[in-house]
Amino acid sequence: MSRIAQVLGSCCIPYDSIEDIERAFEFQNFAHFISVYKQTIGLVTEERYFEPMTYELLESSKECNVKYVEMSFSAPDHTLQGLDFELMMKAIERGIRSGQSDFGVKADIRIDIVRSYGLKSAMVTLDMVGNRPEGIVSIDIGGSEKEYSPKPYAEVYNRARDMGLHAVAHAGEAAGPQSIWDAVTYLGVERIGHGVSAIQDEKLMKHLQENGIIIEACPVSNVRTRVVDSLREHPIRTFFDRGISLTVNSDDPTFFETDMNNEYEQLHEVLGFTIQELFQISLNAVESSFVDMETKQQMRREFHNDYSKIIDSIE
Secondary structure (H helix, E strand, C coil): CCHHHHHHCHHHCCCCCHHHHHHHCCCCCHHHHHHHHHHHHCCCCCHHHHHHHHHHHHHHHHHCCCCEEEEEECHHHHHCCCCCHHHHHHHHHHHHHHHHHHHCCEEEEEEECCHHHHHHHHHHHHHHHHHCCCCEEEEECCCCCCCCCCHHHHHHHHHHHHCCCEEEEEECCCCCHHHHHHHHHHHCCCEEEECHHHHHCHHHHHHHHHCCCEEEECHHHHHHCCCCCCHHHCCHHHHHHCCCCEEECCCCHHHHCCCHHHHHHHHHHHHCCCHHHHHHHHHHHHHHCCCCHHHHHHHHHHHHHHHHHHHHHHC
């Protein structure tokens, strides 16, 4: 049993067996995933739980040879349940410090303002971020995309930029290409989370490619939430071939039974991505990361050294 389960205690788990949990996590669609997600976060009733969750995330990242993690923290999901933002952040930071010390994996935090809670909640979240900005590099907007357009959040994103935060948005995951256009046009995002529906709009794909807007692809997640019917039908291959800069991500690894090793393995085996192409995707992640230039240069060197070793071992 993981440290997280030990902390939570079996009394909190609304399932009778592992099989019950596995059945619950067989998502019928994106809306079903959101409902299971909401049920799951309801189990996080104390701020201290975030320390082992963060530590285990970095532990599993090390097993995938990940050098740097940008963790998405949906703060309003928890502050609106009465948890204290400062205490949660302190717990996350303890997990980061321990994880970096034990596994050598660096990490920063992205704050998801969660679109379904509205503009007032988003501004309150930015207030909390402004009071303790350490380790927070960007904002994001996740949640139920069909019901809540990105467009009304332009003011929130303008304020976030004034605070020195980078801009990311979930868009085109469970809604059409207009959601991506709105995120690009009104929110001024640097990266698009998922972006699957961009495949439906030639003009949009060209715009993303010409303006260097990154697609944060999450292939296994999109299959598990039934956004796409199968990995073979995922548009990531088309995006890559069109010259759109993209990265590969594990989204919510525990929910989707995946990790970065699996994501890369699936792309190689199912969609025919070569080692060289996967290396380019890794370099895209380095270049689009929200780290300082010194850290970025260090990661470039490490990635090139690792790639050279892989090629030498194959030849």
